Amino acid sequence: MSTFAKRERLLLADLLETAGPDAPTLCEGWRTRDLAAHVVVRERRPDAAGGALIKPLASRLEKVLEEYAAKPYEELIQLIRTGPPRFSPFQLKQIDEAANTVEFYVHTEDVRRAQPDWTPRELDSVFQDALWSRLERTARLLGRGIPTGLVLRRPDGQTAVAHRGTPVVTVTGEPSELLLFAFGRQSAARVDLDGEQDAIAKLSETKQLGI
Numbered sequence: 001m002s003t004f005a006k007r008e009r010l011l012l013a014d015l016l017e018t019a020g021p022d023a024p025t026l027c028e029g030w031r032t033r034d035l036a037a038h039v040v041v042r043e044r045r046p047d048a049a050g051g052a053l054i055k056p057l058a059s060r061l062e063k064v065l066e067e068y069a070a071k072p073y074e075e076l077i078q079l080i081r082t083g084p085p086r087f088s089p090f091q092l093k094q095i096d097e098a099a100n101t102v103e104f105y106v107h108t109e110d111v112r113r114a115q116p117d118w119t120p121r122e123l124d125s126v127f128q129d130a131l132w133s134r135l136e137r138t139a140r141l142l143g144r145g146i147p148t149g150l151v152l153r154r155p156d157g158q159t160a161v162a163h164r165g166t167p168v169v170t171v172t173g174e175p176s177e178l179l180l181f182a183f184g185r186q187s188a189a190r191v192d193l194d195g196e197q198d199a200i201a202k203l204s205e206t207k208q209l210g211i
Contacts, residue, residue, distance in 0.1 A: 008104035
């Protein structure tokens with residue numbers, strides 16, 4: 001597995017283990033047990049995981065998620081920690097890096113930032129650049145359904161347009177924080193918003209950000 005994806009995978013597993021099965025997360029309606037089941041199903045049950053994007057498969061995904069959530073919590077944590085099955089495409093380093101770096105980073109923060117005493121992680125510049133690269137490529141997908149224009153801006157001035165439209169809201173922050181914002185974790189992201197107040201309010205409350 002690649003460096004970033006592996007690091008975030010192990011950190012997520014450790015956090016889930018420490019938090020226990022019934023801790024809150026930033027994922028609406030999910031406790032840590034539900035989040036752990038989601039991660040395992042995504043890697044190990046491709047026959048059901050597509051239900052996250054394909055509506056006709058949604059009921060099957062829900063059933064499989066319930067089945068995995070009913071497993072012993074320690075088993076779910078171990079499945080996350082040890083990674084995908086031997087013949088899974090996620091075993092390929094390039095696919096693991098492309099598909100799991102952001103996935104595990106976001107879910108790690110879903111656990112961390114749902115706790116009352118959380119503090120921001122210190123992330124090195126190489127990882128921040130890697131997150132920015134992924135955000136640049138997916139920004140328009142993440143922002144496709146929102147009610148305002150949206151520009152994501154790094155402190156150094158680099159920008160990515162997530163949605164064209166007016167009025168425009170510019171969101172400034174480190175790539176890690178912009179990524180969380182763009183994935184629908186607006187209230188937990190440490191960012192600055194600039195634009196018309198009505199547009200900022202709409203953007204802060206919308207549930208249309210993310211995949």
